[in-house]
Every structure is written in C-alpha cells, then in structure tokens.
Amino acid sequence: MFVGKKMSKNLITIGxxxxxxxxxxxxxxxRIRRLPVMDGDRLVGIVTDRDVRxxxxxxxxxxxxxxxxxLLDRVKIKEIMTKQVITITPRHTIEEAAKLMYEWxxxxxxxxxxxxxxxxxxxxxxxxxFLEVMGWGEKGTRIEILVxxxxxxxxxxxxxIKEFNINIxxxxxxxxxxxxxxxxxxxxxxxNPEPVINEIQSRGYQVLSIVKG
Numbered sequence: 001m002f003v004g005k006k007m008s009k010n011l012i013t014i015g016x017x018x019x020x021x022x023x024x025x026x027x028x029x030x031r032i033r034r035l036p037v038m039d040g041d042r043l044v045g046i047v048t049d050r051d052v053r054x055x056x057x058x059x060x061x062x063x064x065x066x067x068x069x070x071l072l073d074r075v076k077i078k079e080i081m082t083k084q085v086i087t088i089t090p091r092h093t094i095e096e097a098a099k100l101m102y103e104w105x106x107x108x109x110x111x112x113x114x115x116x117x118x119x120x121x122x123x124x125x126x127x128x129x130f131l132e133v134m135g136w137g138e139k140g141t142r143i144e145i146l147v148x149x150x151x152x153x154x155x156x157x158x159x160x161i162k163e164f165n166i167n168i169x170x171x172x173x174x175x176x177x178x179x180x181x182x183x184x185x186x187x188x189x190x191x192n193p194e195p196v197i198n199e200i201q202s203r204g205y206q207v208l209s210i211v212k213g
Contacts, residue, residue, distance in 0.1 A: 012026055024052055045081035051080045086100055090111055143187075144208040146207075163196075166196060
C-alpha cells in the first residue's frame, strides 16, 4: 500500500505573505489542521493549527475586537510557518509515512513528486488505513491466536478456517510477550465461530480472545 494511493489530493494551501487571519479562516472552513505554504509552485513551509494558536492566543485576551483584527491581519504566515518541512513521495509505503510521523512527532506529510506538491497524507489517513487493514466495519468475528514464530504456521491456521468454508476478511501478526511466539489477529466472516475455534484449539493453538461483531 503506497502513499500515492491514500493521500489527499484536494489541496488547500496558503502563501507566505498571506495573513494569520486567512490561515484561521481556511482551517475553519475546510476543517483541516495544517496548510502547506506555497511560493508559486514551490513548497516553502507548513503551518499548523498549533502555530496559529500560539501566534495570537497569548495576546488575544488583552485585545479589543479591533486590535485583534489588526493583529490577525498584520502577522504573516512566513513569520510563523515551519520552514524545514518533512516530506514524502507517492512511491513510499504507508509504513514509511507512519514511521516518519512517529519519529518527527508530526501529524502530516506533504507529498512531493519531482519537487511538485501533489498531495498530503495525515495521521487521520493512517488511522483510516489501520482500520481497513484490521477489517473494521466488516461483519464477523475477531480472534487472536498465539502461535509459534516459524514458517508454515499461518498457512496451517488458515487451512483450518478453510475447512469450515469461512472467509478470512483480514489478518495481521504482532509480536507476543513470549519469546519465539507471535499473535495472529484475524477477522473471519462468521457469526458462529465456536466450531472453528474449538478445532483450532484441538490442534494445539491457544486462542487468546474472541470478539463478535
């Protein structure tokens, strides 16, 4: 799964000489929390709702409506934007995007293709992808199974489920606390998981949890 397939292409941007007030209006109107800052076709920075709040919040309580309006119009985006922007390309994987956001403690990445801004991917996009991968919203049963971390285990467990003619909607694995063990997290398309669960356990696998719906 690649960034280019999941990024937002409907871009709302702002210029470095635009006002703080314009940034606030754009964020409110489009319900977004960050704006790429463009100087022509060139990305020169990014401004977030946090930047906007910090730029005026400390003075706002002491200003009149007219003074506040003046302040918002006077402060320019180039004065508050982040100039060192962490970016990614459409060809990078979703995992790489998530890793960058985690490491840099940021909530969005402008997507550049040959130096041109073509999209943006945010933490909300990552959360949505996570839910899709986990099969959230699909009817059925979520099960967790503790297995040995060795080749062929996934095929064996999947084979048991196939014997009951049950479709596997999603499957991921995670590290277990026990050494040389992994946890299979599966969503299977059945509202009656007991027969297949019993069979899985009879084959020596430990079922850790069962969640219907």
